[in-house]
Amino acid sequence: MKIAVVAPSNMLKREAAQRVQAIVDRRGDCELAIHPQCFLSVGHFAGNDEARLSALREVIADSSVDAVWFARGGYGSNRIAEAAAHDIPAAAQRKHFLGYSDGGFLLAAFHKAGLEVAHGPMVQDVLRDGGEAAIERALDWLVRRDPASIEPRLRQPAMAFNLTVLSNLLGTPLEPDFTGVELLIEDVGEHLYRIDRTMFHVAASPGIRKVRQIRLGRVNDVLPNDPDFGGDAADIVEHWCTRSGIAYGGRADIGHDTANRVVPFGRAQPKRPTRA
Amino acid sequence: MKIAVVAPSNMLKREAAQRVQAIVDRRGDCELAIHPQCFLSVGHFAGNDEARLSALREVIADSSVDAVWFARGGYGSNRIAEAAAHDIPAAAQRKHFLGYSDGGFLLAAFHKAGLEVAHGPMVQDVLRDGGEAAIERALDWLVRRDPASIEPRLRQPAMAFNLTVLSNLLGTPLEPDFTGVELLIEDVGEHLYRIDRTMFHVAASPGIRKVRQIRLGRVNDVLPNDPDFGGDAADIVEHWCTRSGIAYGGRADIGHDTANRVVPFGRAQPKRPTRA
Numbered sequence: 001m002k003i004a005v006v007a008p009s010n011m012l013k014r015e016a017a018q019r020v021q022a023i024v025d026r027r028g029d030c031e032l033a034i035h036p037q038c039f040l041s042v043g044h045f046a047g048n049d050e051a052r053l054s055a056l057r058e059v060i061a062d063s064s065v066d067a068v069w070f071a072r073g074g075y076g077s078n079r080i081a082e083a084a085a086h087d088i089p090a091a092a093q094r095k096h097f098l099g100y101s102d103g104g105f106l107l108a109a110f111h112k113a114g115l116e117v118a119h120g121p122m123v124q125d126v127l128r129d130g131g132e133a134a135i136e137r138a139l140d141w142l143v144r145r146d147p148a149s150i151e152p153r154l155r156q157p158a159m160a161f162n163l164t165v166l167s168n169l170l171g172t173p174l175e176p177d178f179t180g181v182e183l184l185i186e187d188v189g190e191h192l193y194r195i196d197r198t199m200f201h202v203a204a205s206p207g208i209r210k211v212r213q214i215r216l217g218r219v220n221d222v223l224p225n226d227p228d229f230g231g232d233a234a235d236i237v238e239h240w241c242t243r244s245g246i247a248y249g250g251r252a253d254i255g256h257d258t259a260n261r262v263v264p265f266g267r268a269q270p271k272r273p274t275r276a
Numbered sequence: 277m278k279i280a281v282v283a284p285s286n287m288l289k290r291e292a293a294q295r296v297q298a299i300v301d302r303r304g305d306c307e308l309a310i311h312p313q314c315f316l317s318v319g320h321f322a323g324n325d326e327a328r329l330s331a332l333r334e335v336i337a338d339s340s341v342d343a344v345w346f347a348r349g350g351y352g353s354n355r356i357a358e359a360a361a362h363d364i365p366a367a368a369q370r371k372h373f374l375g376y377s378d379g380g381f382l383l384a385a386f387h388k389a390g391l392e393v394a395h396g397p398m399v400q401d402v403l404r405d406g407g408e409a410a411i412e413r414a415l416d417w418l419v420r421r422d423p424a425s426i427e428p429r430l431r432q433p434a435m436a437f438n439l440t441v442l443s444n445l446l447g448t449p450l451e452p453d454f455t456g457v458e459l460l461i462e463d464v465g466e467h468l469y470r471i472d473r474t475m476f477h478v479a480a481s482p483g484i485r486k487v488r489q490i491r492l493g494r495v496n497d498v499l500p501n502d503p504d505f506g507g508d509a510a511d512i513v514e515h516w517c518t519r520s521g522i523a524y525g526g527r528a529d530i531g532h533d534t535a536n537r538v539v540p541f542g543r544a545q546p547k548r549p550t551r552a
Contacts, residue, residue, distance in 0.1 A: 043506020044469055073468040078476050168473050171447045172480035193320055193351040197444050200354050204448035231321020 001030040007046035010074025012038035034252035040224030042199035072124035073101025104165040119160035120262035149275040151261040159262035160184035160273035192229035203244035213247035218255030277306040280335035283322035286350025310348035348400035382443040388412040395436035427537040436460035436539035438548025461521035462493030464532035468505035479520035489523035494531030
C-alpha cells in the first residue's frame with residue numbers, strides 16, 4: 001500500500017512530514033512517498049501552477065501508487081484542478097484521493113471525472129493539538145477502508161466541502177452533479193456575515209437545490225462580527241435551507257479539527273446524456 | 277428634487293446623517309428624506325429583513341421621491357433584494373438608485389428589473405477622510421446628472437460591482453445579463469489569495485464571459501497574505517481575464533474611498549425571449 005503525498009495548494013511543513021512519516025513507520029501497514037514538490041515555495045503556493053500540476057499528474061500516472069493524499073489546504077488547488085482532471089491516465093482509476101478544505105476543488109474535479117475521492121484529514125493536520133488521531137483515522141481509511149473513520153450518520157451518495165470553497169466552484173467547470181446527494185459543509189476562520197452571504201449564494205444555486213439534504217459540520221475559529229450577528233452558524237444554515245426549499249439534516253462530524261471524519265464521495269454516476 | 281435614504285444593509289451612523297444633511301442644506305438644490313429605518317439595529321442589520329424591505333418598498337412606491345440613496349454598505353441587502361425587485365410599483369420607473377459595496381445586490385436586482393441604477397458613493401462615506409467630496413459627487417449625479425461625476429473612461433453599457441459581492445450573486449436570481457457590458461470591479465479588506473479565488477470563480481462564470489471587458493478599480497485595505505502572495509490585485513485580475521478569454525481593460529476610478537466615481541448602469545435591454 002503506497003500513499004503519495006503532493007501539495008496542490010500551500011507548502012507542507014517539514015515537521016508535519018516527519019511526524020506523519022513516524023506514524024506510518026510505527027504502523028507498518030503502508031508506505032509514504034512524500035513528493036519533493038510539497039516543500040517548494042513560490043509566492044503563496046507550494047511551487048508555481050506548473051510544478052504543482054506536474055507533481056499531481058506524476059503521482060496519478062504512477063501505477064505503483066495506491067492513494068494520493070493532499071498534504072494540506074491553504075489556497076491554490078483551483079488553479080490546477082481543471083487541468084488535473086483532464087485526460088486522466090488509466091492508472092488513476094484504482095487510486096483513492098483524500099483531502100479537504102482548499103483540496104475540495106480537486107475532490108470535485110476528480111469525482112466528476114469518475115475517480116474515487118474522500119473528504120478527510122490531511123498530512124499537516126498532525127500539527128493540530130491531538131493531530132495524531134486525525135492522521136490515524138485518515139490512514140485507517142486509506143489502508144483498510146475502516147468504517148470507523150467515516151462520518152457516522154452518512155448516507156450515500158454523499159459529498160463534503162468547505163462552504164467557501166463550495167461557493168467558489170459553483171458555476172465553474174469543477175461543479176459536480178449534486179442530484180440526490182447528502183451534502184456536508186464546514187468552514188473555518190470566517191465572519192458570520194460571510195457565512196450568511198455564502199449560504200445565500202450556495203442555497204440559490206440551481207445545482208445545490210438538487211441535493212437530498214444539507215448537514216453542517218463545525219464552523220471553527222469564527223471571526224468577530226461587529227455588531228454581534230444575532231444567531232450562530234447553524235441558525236444561518238438552517239435559515240437559508242428553509243428559505244430555499246432544501247432539507248436541513250442537522251449537524252455533521254466534520255470540520256477543520258482533529259475530529260474531522262472521512263466522507264467518501266463514492267463513484268460518480270456515469271454521465272447522463274440528458275444533462276447539458 | 278427629493279432624495280430618500282434607506283439602509284438595506286447595516287445601520288447608518290447619526291453623525292454621517294447629520295453631516296450629509298448639512299451639505300444638502302448648504303447646497304439648497306435638493307431635499308433629503310432620511311428614513312428612520314436607517315437607525316434601526318437588529319443583530320448585524322439596520323432592522324430585520326422585514327423592516328429593511330418595508331422601508332425600501334415604501335420609498336420606491338412614494339411618488340414624491342425622485343431618487344433612492346443607500347445609506348451605506350456592510351452586509352445584508354442580498355437578503356431582501358429578490359423581494360424588493362418583485363412587483364415593483366410604477367412610481368419606481370422614474371427614480372434613480374445609487375449605492376455600491378453590499379448595495380450591489382440591489383443594483384443588480386433593480387437593473388435587471390428595468391430600473392435606473394448607478395454604482396457610487398453612499399451617505400456614510402462622508403465619514404471617510406475628505407468624504408465631503410464623495411458626497412458632493414453623488415449629489416451632483418443625483419440632482420443634475422453631472423458628467424464630471426462619472427468614471428472618466430466609461431463606455432456604456434456598463435456595470436460596477438464589489439468583486440466579492442459579484443461572486444456571491446452569480447447563479448442567483450439577482451444575476452443580470454452581462455452581454456457586451458463594460459464591467460468594473462473593486463474590493464476592500466480582502467487577502468490577495470481571496471481576490472485570486474474570487475476571480476477564479478467570477479472569470480469561470482458563463483455569464484461573466486459575455487462582458488465586453490473588465491476593468492479594475494481600487495483594491496483597498498488588502499489584508500496580509502502569509503506568505504507574500506507574489507503579485508498584486510491587478511496582476512491577479514489580468515491573469516484570470518487572460519486565462520478565461522476575457523478582455524482586460526486596465527484600471528478604473530472606483531473603489532471604497534472618497535475618489536469613487538459614479539458608474540451608471542443605464543437602462544437594461546428588454547428581455548430577449550431567446551435567453552432562458
